[in-house]
Amino acid sequence: MPRMRLDKLLAHLNCGSRKEVQAMIRAGRVQVDGVTERDPAAKVDADTAQVVLDGQAQHYQAQRYYMLNKPAGVITASRDERHDTVLELFPEEMRRGLFAVGRLDKDTEGLLLITDDGALSHALMSPARHVDKVYEAEVEGELVPDAAARFAAGLELKDGTVCRPAQLEAAPDLGENWVRVTLREGKYHQVKRMIAAVGGVVVRLRRVELGGLTLDPALAPGAFRALTAQELTLLTQQGK
Ligand code: URA
Numbered sequence: 001m002p003r004m005r006l007d008k009l010l011a012h013l014n015c016g017s018r019k020e021v022q023a024m025i026r027a028g029r030v031q032v033d034g035v036t037e038r039d040p041a042a043k044v045d046a047d048t049a050q051v052v053l054d055g056q057a058q059h060y061q062a063q064r065y066y067m068l069n070k071p072a073g074v075i076t077a078s079r080d081e082r083h084d085t086v087l088e089l090f091p092e093e094m095r096r097g098l099f100a101v102g103r104l105d106k107d108t109e110g111l112l113l114i115t116d117d118g119a120l121s122h123a124l125m126s127p128a129r130h131v132d133k134v135y136e137a138e139v140e141g142e143l144v145p146d147a148a149a150r151f152a153a154g155l156e157l158k159d160g161t162v163c164r165p166a167q168l169e170a171a172p173d174l175g176e177n178w179v180r181v182t183l184r185e186g187k188y189h190q191v192k193r194m195i196a197a198v199g200g201v202v203v204r205l206r207r208v209e210l211g212g213l214t215l216d217p218a219l220a221p222g223a224f225r226a227l228t229a230q231e232l233t234l235l236t237q238q239g240k
Contacts, residue, residue: 006032007040009051013058014066014226017091029054063117064098065232066090067213070112071221076103086112089222101125102186102210110135110206111215113235114224120236124211130164130184131238134209135191139177139200147198151181157193166194211238 010021010030022040024030030037031052032044044051046060070076074084078099083106087095097116102125104112115121124131144150151168167182174180181191192202208215212234219225227235 003043003045005040006030006037006042006044006051009044009046009060010053010058011093012064013051013060014064014094015053015058018093024053059229063120064094064115065117065120065227065235066098066114066224067216067219067227067231068100068112068114068224069215069219069221070104070109072107072109075106076100076112086114089224090114104207105189105192105205108205108207109221110208111210111213112207113210113213124235124238125186127185129238131211132209133183133186133207133211135181135183135205135207136171136174137179137181137191137195137202137206138175138204139179139195140203141200143179143195143198143200150198151194155194155197157197161187161193163187163190163194168194168198211235 006025007018007022010016010024011018015021016024025040026038028036028038032042033050051058068086068089070086074086074089077085078087078095079085086100087098090098098114099116099121101113101115101121104110113124123129148168151166154165155163157163164183164185166184167180169180171178171180179195181194183190187193191205195202213227213231216225
């Protein structure tokens with residue numbers, strides 16, 4: 001890793017926007033190798049420098065990983081002529097190289113992993129990996145009595161597509177008409193089509209887990225945060 005400006009490094013580490021981290025540095029809140037550095041343009045070696053902000057060590061990651069709570073109404077794309085995209089929820093200076101792992105429908109909310117790590121994305125999305133995805137859905141209509149058994153056996157969709165075994169459970173903790181669905185694959189509109197195949201209509205859908213990663217309840221819709229080191233380890237183990 002070449003030497004880079006301290007403000008750029010801290011912004012890259014998601015400590016704040018470039019402007020914010022410059023203010024932090026000038027305020028004397030940042031130490032490099034034990035010495036307070038007040039010059040945002042100071043050059044540091046991102047691999048070896050010990051950078052501390054407000055007493056907390058900051059570690060450079062060559063790649064970036066964020067958990068986003070996708071709101072309804074934005075599409076899972078990097079750029080779009082007509083619609084707001086999930087990438088536009090990130091400040092412009094952070095967007096370069098980032099993309100979403102997998103796709104949620106425009107009206108689906110919840111956990112979306114945003115990264116620049118193509119290999120991890122590929123591994124998590126590979127049909128061979130069987131990474132668990134947990135969804136919470138509000139459903140209208142009466143589900144057939146053996147709906148859960150049909151999910152477990154490998155449900156046949158209305159168009160004849162056969163799904164892998166999946167889990168369907170009532171979720172009274174969420175509300176009267178809510179269910180929890182666990183899938184190990186990701187077909188187009190899969191939850192909506194599976195629920196339709198057992199007599200219901202999904203009126204609200206959110207993803208709450210992906211490969212052992214749980215949506216942080218502190219993240220409001222539209223908010224994101226960097227993954228913790230433990231979360232990243234969990235995910236990379238899933239991707240193996
Ligand atoms: N299943 C759906 O139907 N929609 C999503 O966005 C994700 C899973």
